[in-house]
Amino acid sequence: MTPKVRLHLDQPLVPGQPLQLDRDQSNYLFAVMRLEVGQSILAFNGRDGEWVATVAAASKRGGELFVQHQTRPVQLPPDLWLMFAPIKKARTDFIVEKATELGAARIMPVMTEYTNAERIRQDRLQAHAVEATEQCGGTFVPVVDDLQPLSRVLAGWQPGRQLLWCDEAMVGASRPLTDLPRGPWAVLIGPEGGFSAAEQARLRALPFVHALSLGPRILRADTAAVAALTLWQAALGDWG
Amino acid sequence: MTPKVRLHLDQPLVPGQPLQLDRDQSNYLFAVMRLEVGQSILAFNGRDGEWVATVAAASKRGGELFVQHQTRPVQLPPDLWLMFAPIKKARTDFIVEKATELGAARIMPVMTEYTNAERIRQDRLQAHAVEATEQCGGTFVPVVDDLQPLSRVLAGWQPGRQLLWCDEAMVGASRPLTDLPRGPWAVLIGPEGGFSAAEQARLRALPFVHALSLGPRILRADTAAVAALTLWQAALGDWG
Numbered sequence: 001m002t003p004k005v006r007l008h009l010d011q012p013l014v015p016g017q018p019l020q021l022d023r024d025q026s027n028y029l030f031a032v033m034r035l036e037v038g039q040s041i042l043a044f045n046g047r048d049g050e051w052v053a054t055v056a057a058a059s060k061r062g063g064e065l066f067v068q069h070q071t072r073p074v075q076l077p078p079d080l081w082l083m084f085a086p087i088k089k090a091r092t093d094f095i096v097e098k099a100t101e102l103g104a105a106r107i108m109p110v111m112t113e114y115t116n117a118e119r120i121r122q123d124r125l126q127a128h129a130v131e132a133t134e135q136c137g138g139t140f141v142p143v144v145d146d147l148q149p150l151s152r153v154l155a156g157w158q159p160g161r162q163l164l165w166c167d168e169a170m171v172g173a174s175r176p177l178t179d180l181p182r183g184p185w186a187v188l189i190g191p192e193g194g195f196s197a198a199e200q201a202r203l204r205a206l207p208f209v210h211a212l213s214l215g216p217r218i219l220r221a222d223t224a225a226v227a228a229l230t231l232w233q234a235a236l237g238d239w240g
Numbered sequence: 241m242t243p244k245v246r247l248h249l250d251q252p253l254v255p256g257q258p259l260q261l262d263r264d265q266s267n268y269l270f271a272v273m274r275l276e277v278g279q280s281i282l283a284f285n286g287r288d289g290e291w292v293a294t295v296a297a298a299s300k301r302g303g304e305l306f307v308q309h310q311t312r313p314v315q316l317p318p319d320l321w322l323m324f325a326p327i328k329k330a331r332t333d334f335i336v337e338k339a340t341e342l343g344a345a346r347i348m349p350v351m352t353e354y355t356n357a358e359r360i361r362q363d364r365l366q367a368h369a370v371e372a373t374e375q376c377g378g379t380f381v382p383v384v385d386d387l388q389p390l391s392r393v394l395a396g397w398q399p400g401r402q403l404l405w406c407d408e409a410m411v412g413a414s415r416p417l418t419d420l421p422r423g424p425w426a427v428l429i430g431p432e433g434g435f436s437a438a439e440q441a442r443l444r445a446l447p448f449v450h451a452l453s454l455g456p457r458i459l460r461a462d463t464a465a466v467a468a469l470t471l472w473q474a475a476l477g478d479w480g
Contacts, residue, residue: 075456101463103455137458214470215343215479216315218377223341223466230454230467231474239455 002071003052005033005041006134008141009065013048018056019065026063029055042071044133046141049074074139077103078237079184081161083110084225085191086117086147091222095189096125098222099142100132102229103237106143108186110150114193122146150188150199157208160184165203166228167211168194168218177235180210185236187228189221242311243292245273245281246374248381249305253288258296259305266303269295282311284373286381289314314379317343318477319424321401323350324465325431326357326387331462335429336365338462339382340372342469343477346383348426350390354433362386390428390439397448400424405443406468407451408434408458417475420450425476427468429461 007029011019021029029035035055043053043065050072053065082104086092092109099107107129109120126144133141157163161184164177168190188203195203203209214227233239247269251259261269269275275295283293283305290312293305322344326332332349339347347369349360366384373381397403401424404417408430428443435443443449454467473479 098463098466101457101459102467103457136460213479215473215477217341217343219341220376223338226338226463226466227342227470230470233455234471237455239453 003040003042005029005035006050006137007041007043008045008130008134009043009053010045013043013045013051013053013067013070015067015069017067019043019053019067021063021065023061026058027060030058030063031060040068041065043067044074044139046133046139047074050139072139076140077105077142078233080104080229080232080237081106081108081186082189082225082229083108083150083153083163083186084189084221085110085112085115085150086120087192087221091220092117092120092125093128094222095225096128096144097132098226099229100129100138101136102226103233104142104187104229105140106145108145108153109147110153110188111147112150112191113196113199115191117147120147151202154202154206157206158184161186161208163188163206163209164212164228164232165209166190166214166224167200167203168214169200170211170213175210177212177231180236182236185232187225187232189225189228192221243280243282245269245275246290246377247281247283248285248370248374249283249293250285253283253285253291253293253307253310255307255309257307259283259293259307261303261305263301266298267300270298270303271300280308281305283307284314284379286373286379287314290379312379316380317345317382318473320344320469320472320477321346321348321426322429322465322469323348323390323393323403323426324429324461325350325352325355325390326360327432327461331460332357332360332365333368334462335465336368336384337372338466339469340369340378341376342466343473344382344427344469345380346385348385348393349387350393350428351387352390352431353436353439355431357387360387391442394442394446397446398424401426401448403428403446403449404452404468404472405449406430406454406464407440407443408454409440410451410453415450417452417471420476422476425472427465427472429465429468432461
């Protein structure tokens, strides 16, 4: 029987390896999920795939697991970043959850001229990405960066990486994504108020930027993020 | 200046038409939004596009608006249905919101063998579709049906309508959506537990069913709904 509980443990996962649990993990497994010695969970660390690990010692203050066998190899995402302007808390959480599910490798909150948020709780968003990976059965946790200005990210742009810009002002069809080069990419979603005229002009002038239309309707930022990641994955990612 | 408040009013919208407000609408406009006589809102009814309407009488128990001029024609969605198995309340609400934004014409909750919900609040979900249309600037409100068994929907299937089935068991690439016929379509998303073996066999045997792969990762039902609607709209809908 496949264990029901999945847990992210930042420790090496190799057969026979003992895993020490901290207080939070122990509390979750033994107080909340009521696991007992001899029962198993699925463990992953983001690098070594998914493993069955069995409870060797159960205590709410600190328990120990024992790594058994691998159930799945690690499934790395394509080299895809999601850049987005943070919005309301619940919808920002949602974007992190969905980017994790859809297979983004890195999640970059960026500050634009019309972004309301001036800071984010990076640790909380990273924990949210871990939780989303635990729940969706993934074996890789995307890195969540701290908030940084879009202008600085663009100024220090990594050579060779393409940027798919969801341009609300774009009318009509964009170039088919399948015609674009494969390789490292980023997807950029604007804030609810859109990009400023200066930001739009700058993005349009950058050689690595490709505009994408998401249809004739106004989409919320969280919807646009899911839609753009989906179109990218289907055309240039690992969904093909 | 464009009015900030958008309101769905199920009344004819033609120039000079007076619009009577009920108690809820009056309370929202005059108590919550604090509009006064002479100020304007944007009104739509799902058929006649978007109009500027000006407050002629303001009272929390019942006010009156006066229709001025049209700001946008109605934008009808393609003939696309979203069929999905209801999940937890918040995520079902989310599916209705996203289907509205993405341009589905009809939203059909269906009961499958592994669906937990046995009833839904159709009136609440329909109100949620209205609210999503108000907020996303749309001019068309999709119809939300009451819950019905998937088996019955399939048995009474409308001739000429194609069905895009998001098949979790599918491995590898599906046929490119752009190769499929245009016209009336439905998208079908399963419950968190997937479809039963009998349901899968039935779907596979139906001539109007086309399977779609959403990549190698497990997606939540709400993510799958957004992803499938996006791929359909980009390939066969009005995003092109």
